[in-house]
Amino acid sequence: EAVTRVAAVDLGATSGRVMSGRITRDRVEINELHRFRNGAVRARGSLLWDVLGIYRETLTGIGKVAGTGPLHGIGIDSWAIDYGLVDRDGELLGSTYSHRDARTDGVAEKVVAEIGAAELYATTGIQQLPFNTLYQLVAARGSAALEAADTLLLLPDLLGFWLTGAAGAERTNASTTQLYDVRTGEWAVDLCRRLGIPWSILPPLRDPGSVVGPLLPDVARDLGVGAEVPVVAVGSHDTASAVVGVPAETDRFAYISSGTWSLVGLELDRPVLTEEARLADFTNELGVDGTTRFLKNVMGLWVLSESLRSWSERRYQDVELRSLVAAAAEFEPLRTVVDISDPRLLAPSTAADPMPERVAGLAAEAGEPVPVSPVAIARCIVDSLAVAYRRYVRTAAELAGRTLDVVHVVGGGSQNEVLCQLTADACELPVVAGPVEAAALGNVLVQGRALGADLPDLAAMRAMVRRSSTIRRYEPTAGLDWAAAESRVF
């Protein structure tokens, strides 16, 4: 039997994973061979990524996959939006900023004043997030690094460049930058010109499923593999790969890709660029096989994980995620709900400005009962997430004219049983939770097809995922007034 065996690199803001993936005639299997911690570093007052460290761990992981069997391909996906700059010699220039860095504070407002929100949306179809690549580049205008830059490479493309020497921009990730013209499928050169962004640094676009290139000879030698092993452009935006890994059976589904962020939306054939979609501030990112990911970016479990980090730094030794969430489940429901996507929750928790206090501050400001204990804060966060999911699942369906039967929750958050049940209750729809590693599965499947596996379309890939993974169903239960809770926030 023909077996395709690949390395899938899936990089998240808090951890990176390298999986060996195996595709047989009817199954896809993944095995995590390497996991490492990731996190932005504060240096000279800025929040930066340790890209060389990430690359080193990526190589270690690929080496482990190669060390345990044949290797037919390598694919990399990561969080979106962030990039590195290289000069004409291919040397890395300047710093690789985290999108949570404060350099973009106030920039979006200036760009909107200059270009107009309607035109920005008509061109790019992208949600107004303060850290979009567009705003990062406007913030970097006039910097020495940008002036010396030859090529901008989004993170997975930067790692792919180091592996192969080939520069390009994979389309699913390029579409998140707000520099991509969703109508023409090209870079939004005119928009860049008007904003003084050097558009010539934007590299040629490539489709997911295309081959980036063979490994550079020295890389292949270091890894102990043949130089012919291709790096394959997968849906290099982690959310694009995660949506491939959604085990949907029909097209009447919404998804929540739940990790650091929660991405809540639908898979569509084409973008929705209506005035209603703009006012609701929904994004139209590209998916694999020409699909549109029509979704809302919600702050997600970040708020909970940063709260936990803050408590543990303050020596609440007893606060641990699982027991905290279990205790929160017993706490008074819907006591406090806040807008979990408030931009004030974006920056990492610090001693001077801790995350739990920020959540309490939002409650106070909104006239909600102020949560104080870790359990009360945790309950407020999960309730607020569920309320946001209700809001955006329903809004997405309305804006796209769709009827839904089910909400699929994939990613790390699909393991949070309390949140999954609340999501079913809030959305008044069944939740199908899992797989946890949807992004890695999507990465493996798109590589598999590029390497010859018989996977004609997304439906075939999803059937593979269904056959091969553990999924759990949550039925909605009645009893709480989610509509009233929604109207307290929105």
Ligand code: LFR
């Ligand atoms: C999820 C994600 C989101 C993007 C955010 C920042 O990991 O890729 O889709 O909005 O990270 O890049």
